Amino acid sequence: MGxxxxxxxxxxxxxxxxxxxxxxxxxxxxxxxxxTAWCWFDLASVLDWLRAPKSEVEAxxxxxxSLRPEESLFKDKYESWKRKTGKKGTAQKPxxx
Numbered sequence: 001m002g003x004x005x006x007x008x009x010x011x012x013x014x015x016x017x018x019x020x021x022x023x024x025x026x027x028x029x030x031x032x033x034x035x036t037a038w039c040w041f042d043l044a045s046v047l048d049w050l051r052a053p054k055s056e057v058e059a060x061x062x063x064x065x066s067l068r069p070e071e072s073l074f075k076d077k078y079e080s081w082k083r084k085t086g087k088k089g090t091a092q093k094p095x096x097x
Contacts, residue, residue: 013050020046037067041074044081054085 044060
């Protein structure tokens, strides 16, 4: 498959918004810690794609990691996201200029 036309962008955006909504509902309803962790992880990916505030994306990544600290994929993707977005660490204080 090649590059999709720009006209597909609104559809992708709508589907990802729906995915985020469904993942949030799954998180609320789940009583399985593993499933909940994966929902948080997937939510972080969707929020990143939707260009949600970095604090929301980071919070979702960190929640997934707190539930399943042994899951190396969670750590790897979070570190990759931090490098991509230029985040040095969590909860940084803003600099005074």
